[in-house]
Amino acid sequence: MSEILSVRDLVKRYDDGFEALKGVTLSIVQGEILALLGPNGAGKTTLISTICGITEGTSGTVTVGGHDIVKGYREARRMIGLVPQEINLEPFERVINTVRFSRGLFGKPKDDAYLEKILRQLSLWDKKDNRIMELSGGMKRRVLIAKALSHEPEVLFLDEPTAGVDVELRKDMWEIVAGLKASGTTIILTTHYIEEAEAIADRIGVIAKGELLLVEEKQALMTRMGQKQLQIDLSAPLDGVPDSLAKYELELVRDGNALLYTYDTRAERTGITGLLADIAKAGLSMSDLQTKQSSLEDIFVGLVAEDAA
Numbered sequence: 001m002s003e004i005l006s007v008r009d010l011v012k013r014y015d016d017g018f019e020a021l022k023g024v025t026l027s028i029v030q031g032e033i034l035a036l037l038g039p040n041g042a043g044k045t046t047l048i049s050t051i052c053g054i055t056e057g058t059s060g061t062v063t064v065g066g067h068d069i070v071k072g073y074r075e076a077r078r079m080i081g082l083v084p085q086e087i088n089l090e091p092f093e094r095v096i097n098t099v100r101f102s103r104g105l106f107g108k109p110k111d112d113a114y115l116e117k118i119l120r121q122l123s124l125w126d127k128k129d130n131r132i133m134e135l136s137g138g139m140k141r142r143v144l145i146a147k148a149l150s151h152e153p154e155v156l157f158l159d160e161p162t163a164g165v166d167v168e169l170r171k172d173m174w175e176i177v178a179g180l181k182a183s184g185t186t187i188i189l190t191t192h193y194i195e196e197a198e199a200i201a202d203r204i205g206v207i208a209k210g211e212l213l214l215v216e217e218k219q220a221l222m223t224r225m226g227q228k229q230l231q232i233d234l235s236a237p238l239d240g241v242p243d244s245l246a247k248y249e250l251e252l253v254r255d256g257n258a259l260l261y262t263y264d265t266r267a268e269r270t271g272i273t274g275l276l277a278d279i280a281k282a283g284l285s286m287s288d289l290q291t292k293q294s295s296l297e298d299i300f301v302g303l304v305a306e307d308a309a
Contacts, residue, residue, distance in 0.1 A: 002029065002030050003027055003028070003029055003030075004028060004029060004030040004064065004065055004079075004154065004155060004186050005026070005027070005028040005051070005062075005063070005064055005065075005155060005186070005188075006026075006027055006028075006061075006062065006063045007024055007025060007026040007027070007047075007051065007060070007061075007062050008025055008060055008062075009023045009024075009025055009059065009060040009061070010023065010024040010025070010047070010050060010057050010059075010060035010061075010062060011023055011024075011057060011058045011059045012043075012046055012050055012055065012057050012058055012210075013058040019210050020043050020046040020210050021043050021046055021047060021050065021057070021210045022209070022210040022211045023060070023211075024043075024047060024060070024207075024210075024211070024212050025212070026205070026212060026215060028155075028186060028188065029186075030154070030184070030186050031184055031185075031186055032181075032186060032187075032202045032203060033177065033181055033186075033187045033188075033189070033200055033201050033202050033203075034187070034188045034189075034201060034202065034203050034204075034205055034215070035189055035190075035191060035196070035197035035200070035201035035203070035204050035205065036188065036190045036191075036205045036206075036207055037190075037191065037194065037197055037204060037205065037206050037207070037300050038190075038206060038207040038208055038304070039208065039304060042207045042208050042209065042210070043207050043209070043210040043211075044159070044190040044207055045085065045159055045190065046210075047207070048082070048157050048159055048188070048190065050062065051064070051069065051080070051157070052077070052080055052082050052157060053069055053073055053076070053077055056070075062076075063076070064076040064079050064080060064155060065079045065154065065155075067079070077106075078106055078151065078153070079153055079154045079155055080153050080155050080156075080157065081148035081149055081151070081153035081155070081156040081157065082156075082157045082159070083141075083144045083145050083147075083148045083156070083157065083158045083159060084144070084159050085159045085160045085163060087137070087140045087141065087144065089132045089143060089144070090132060091131065091132050091133035092131055092132070092133065093131065093132055094128070094129055094130065094131055094132075095119070095124060095127050095128050095129070095130055095131075095132065095135075095143055095146075096115070096119070096128040098132065098143060098147060099115050099118070099119070099143070099146045099147055099150050100112075100115065100150075102147040102148075102151065103115065103150035103151050105151075106150075106151035108150075108151045108152070114152070115146075115150065118146050118149050118150065119146055121176065122142045122145055122146050122176060123142065123172075124139065124142050124143065124146060138169040141161065141162075141173075142176075145158075145161070145176070149180075153185070154184075154185065154186060155185070155186045155187075155188070156180060156185050156186070156187050156188070157187075157188050157189070158177070158187065158188070158189035158190070159189075159190050160190055160191060160192065161173055161177075161189060161191075162191070162193065162196065163192070170193070170196065174196065174199055174200050177189070177200055178200060189201075194295070194296050194297040194300055195296075195297075197218075197296060198218070198295070198296040198297075201218055202218065203215055203216060203217055203218060204216060204217075204218050204221055204296065206300060206303050206304070208303075208304050213303055213304075214303070218296070221296075221299065222293070222294070222296060222299065225294075225299050225302070225303075226293055226294040226298075226299060227262055227263065227264055227294045227298075228262075228270075228291050228292065228293055228294070229260055229261065229262050229263075229291065229292045229294075230260070230261040230262075230263065230272060230275075230289065230290075230291050231253070231258050231259070231260055231261075231289070231290050231291070231292070232258060232259040232260075232261065232276075232279065232286055232288075232289055233254075233257065233258045233286065233287045233288040233289070233290075234256075234257055234258060234259065234284060234285065234286060234287060235285035235286065235287045236285065237255060237256035237257045238252060238256045238259075238284075239256060240252065241259070242282045242284075244278060244281065244282050245259075245275075245278055245279065245282060248261055248271065248275050248278075249262075259279075261275055
């Protein structure tokens with residue numbers, strides 16, 4: 001797939017010397033979903049705002065579809081749809097008029113058939129004549145997405161799109177994003193919900209303190225950095241881990257009824273064979289074994305903690 005967004009050595013420095021972005025470099029191919037994870041203040045929104053031309057970078061370059069966001073601002077901005085964190089809609093305006101107005105802002109000709117398609121896709125068609133003030137918070141977020149899609153952008157930015165909405169609506173949003181991807185739209189989303197990134201993203205980017213720590217295929221990241229845990233259920237509870245098993249750094253869990261062993265999936269030897277043999281030598285009786293793969297959340301927390309050290 002061809003590159004649609006290119007960010008090279010992007011720096012955003014404020015007058016007081018604070019660097020919100022520290023030389024960020026990022027390449028995104030057409031049709032993918034990239035999830036940007038990071039704690040509050042990491043630089044996620046600043047990065048999106050700079051790419052979209054809302055704020056100006058101090059140095060570095062950004063191109064969208066080959067158009068420089070400074071020298072070719074209009075051409076670049078036409079390719080971008082942005083769904084901001086904050087719900088900022090005219091409360092007395094009707095849904096259909098709000099979306100029509102956004103399309104007109106980008107100089108697109110009237111096309112109510114296309115707008116109907118978008119509103120139906122977002123389950124908003126039956127609300128088209130409602131005033132914004134009559135909608136729930138979740139429906140207002142759908143209107144923001146409709147506005148962002150009204151001018152038929154090729155790249156869609158979703159800045160915390162499901163913040164403050166319930167679990168059911170979040171899953172609806174995931175389906176909407178999957179549908180947009182299927183239609184060829186490139187999507188970059190920021191999120192605090194790790195499961196959101198794990199469910200829908202092709203690649204994961206982790207940003208902290210203005211630096212992009214990594215960008216990697218989701219599954220490859222989990223395989224490369226993930227750990228597995230082996231839980232050994234015991235027939236009788238223990239008060240403590242026997243000294244003969246100390247080298248395995250076991251954790252006693254479930255009120256002493258199980259031992260937890262963490263190992264690296266990348267290592268040549270997991271140590272499990274030796275562990276089980278030593279458990280038997282210690283006179284412990286096992287009732288069950290089960291393994292658990294590290295989640296994306298475990299990996300994310302580990303990366304951010306490592307950067308903060």
